[in-house]
Amino acid sequence: xxxxxxxxxxxxxxxxxxxxxxxxxxxxxxxxxxxxxxxxxxxxxxxxxxxxxxxxxxxxxxxxxxxxxxxxxxxxxxxxxxxxxxxxxxxxxxxxxxxxxxxxxxxxxxxxxxxxxxxxxxxxxxxxxxxxxxxxxxxxxxxxxxxxxxxxxxxxxxxxxxxxxxxxxxxxxxxxxxxxxxxxxxxxxxxxxxxxxxxxxxxxxxxxxxxxxxxxxxxxxxxxxxxxxxxxxxxxxxxxxxxxxxxxxxxxxxxxxxxxxxxxxxxxxxxxxxxxxxxxxxxxxxxxxxx
Amino acid sequence: xxxxxxxxxxxxxxxxxxxxxxxxxxxxxxxxxxxxxxxxxxxxxxxxxxxxxxxxxxxxxxxxxxxxxxxxxxxxxxxxxxxxxxxxxxxxxxxxxxxxxxxxxxxxxxxxxxxxxxxxxxxxxxxxxxxxxxxxxxxxxxxxxxxxxxxxxxxxxxxxxxxxxxxxxxxxxxxxxxxxxxxxxxxxxxxxxxx
Numbered sequence: 001x002x003x004x005x006x007x008x009x010x011x012x013x014x015x016x017x018x019x020x021x022x023x024x025x026x027x028x029x030x031x032x033x034x035x036x037x038x039x040x041x042x043x044x045x046x047x048x049x050x051x052x053x054x055x056x057x058x059x060x061x062x063x064x065x066x067x068x069x070x071x072x073x074x075x076x077x078x079x080x081x082x083x084x085x086x087x088x089x090x091x092x093x094x095x096x097x098x099x100x101x102x103x104x105x106x107x108x109x110x111x112x113x114x115x116x117x118x119x120x121x122x123x124x125x126x127x128x129x130x131x132x133x134x135x136x137x138x139x140x141x142x143x144x145x146x147x148x149x150x151x152x153x154x155x156x157x158x159x160x161x162x163x164x165x166x167x168x169x170x171x172x173x174x175x176x177x178x179x180x181x182x183x184x185x186x187x188x189x190x191x192x193x194x195x196x197x198x199x200x201x202x203x204x205x206x207x208x209x210x211x212x213x214x215x216x217x218x219x220x221x222x223x224x225x226x227x228x229x230x231x232x233x234x235x236x237x238x239x240x241x242x243x244x245x246x247x248x249x250x251x252x253x254x255x256x257x258x259x260x261x262x263x264x265x266x267x268x269x270x271x272x273x274x275x276x277x278x279x280x281x282x283x284x285x286x287x288x289x290x291x
Numbered sequence: 292x293x294x295x296x297x298x299x300x301x302x303x304x305x306x307x308x309x310x311x312x313x314x315x316x317x318x319x320x321x322x323x324x325x326x327x328x329x330x331x332x333x334x335x336x337x338x339x340x341x342x343x344x345x346x347x348x349x350x351x352x353x354x355x356x357x358x359x360x361x362x363x364x365x366x367x368x369x370x371x372x373x374x375x376x377x378x379x380x381x382x383x384x385x386x387x388x389x390x391x392x393x394x395x396x397x398x399x400x401x402x403x404x405x406x407x408x409x410x411x412x413x414x415x416x417x418x419x420x421x422x423x424x425x426x427x428x429x430x431x432x433x434x435x436x437x438x439x440x441x442x443x444x445x446x447x448x449x450x451x452x453x454x455x456x457x458x459x460x461x462x463x464x465x466x467x468x469x470x471x472x473x474x475x476x477x478x479x480x481x482x483x484x485x486x
Contacts, residue, residue, distance in 0.1 A: 154371035193371035
């Protein structure tokens with residue numbers, strides 16, 4: 001199976017291990033990811049906060065290039081990229097007026113987008129197109145004994161994912177990790193916001209959000225939190241020391257991308273999954289996987 | 292921060308907001324707000340806001356757009372879309388927050404202590420320059436102008452990320468970065484100037 005891949009800006013920085021592990025997992029499963037040629041930033045929340053038409057236009061530049069490359073679905077790893085590209089796609093389909101305005105802008109750079117593509121999240125692609133059973137069959141390591149807290153993040157289904165999972169309580173990753181032998185803890189905070197860039201602009205709010213998310217995983221006795229978004233992963237992994245100094249806690253819980261743990265189960269080399277690049281060591285979790 | 296002093300200025304901004312919202316997909320749904328408060332009750336940062344999203348809509352209806360923009364509400368919105376998916380009237384509240392942010396930026400109505408607009412600016416500057424956001428560049432500019440104390444707070448984490456190759460010092464420029472600039476210039480040429 002073949003897809004057009006949109007890596008997103010964080011794939012070159014803090015989210016590098018998401019990109020590495022997503023590619024490694026896809027290779028194991030025979031999924032071909034063709035990177036969108038010369039892709040640009042999706043625009044994220046920043047462009048929407050400043051210029052509406054420009055945000056749709058720069059987002060649509062990626063869709064225009066992908067459409068020219070082929071009819072394959074566009075796949076995103078980052079929740080935010082997926083939300084922005086899927087929103088651009090959906091709003092252009094809903095509003096012919098907007099589609100015309102965006103295409104007038106794209107015409108300035110010799111491009112156009114007819115709206116023929118689907119934009120999808122990699123988690124949904126792996127589970128719905130490849131299938132939980134097919135993935136579990138290819139696993140060479142059973143994740144028996146590992147308690148996983150699946151942290152989906154706010155923009156995993158909200159607002160664009162309602163047709164394949166729940167807005168409030170997404171569950172698709174639960175079934176995947178159960179099939180791979182792990183124990184999935186309830187993790188009722190699974191779709192709550194981590195605060196994202198609020199860690200820079202209003203840290204008092206974001207630190208509380210991270211604290212509550214980490215505490216929930218600890219209360220559930222999780223061995224690791226798995227994420228589907230680079231902002232979530234950064235918040236929960238990178239800011240544990242700051243949460244600890246603010247709240248007097250002693251969190252030291254491994255946080256990984258879901259693709260890193262799936263890749264490990266599929267027998268990928270931990271280095272290819274970037275498991276040696278985590279800030280909170282994941283060695284203890286991996287060591288508990290039966291050989 | 293500029294001030295909206297005259298009734299005419301407030302009326303103008305009120306009308307711009309209405310016009311922009313009505314042209315957005317499903318924008319006219321705002322008329323159906325029954326003030327149920329599902330949005331404010333769902334908001335993870337509502338407790339930090341001067342007024343929650345329900346009250347923002349009420350204040351707007353009362354002609355108080357200047358008061359809304361003076362407060363911190365819109366800059367505390369993280370775009371988590373909880374309100375949007377829960378609204379029983381299908382009002383896309385996150386989109387309304389974006390529209391208010393855009394007006395605040397365009398009309399220079401940003402509260403002095405709001406730091407989010409600066410991060411927005413540095414993010415966009417980076418993308419306009421490279422075609423992609425260079426996280427390290429954006430972060431350094433933000434720290435230098437808005438919050439020096441972040442340096443020591445992020446120091447250890449930053450070094451660990453750098454050592455792991457997750458915080459590159461150089462940016463990747465896309466081949467089509469001029470296209471991003473052209474798109475911005477075109478959109479700017481189409482916009483109505485601030486009176």
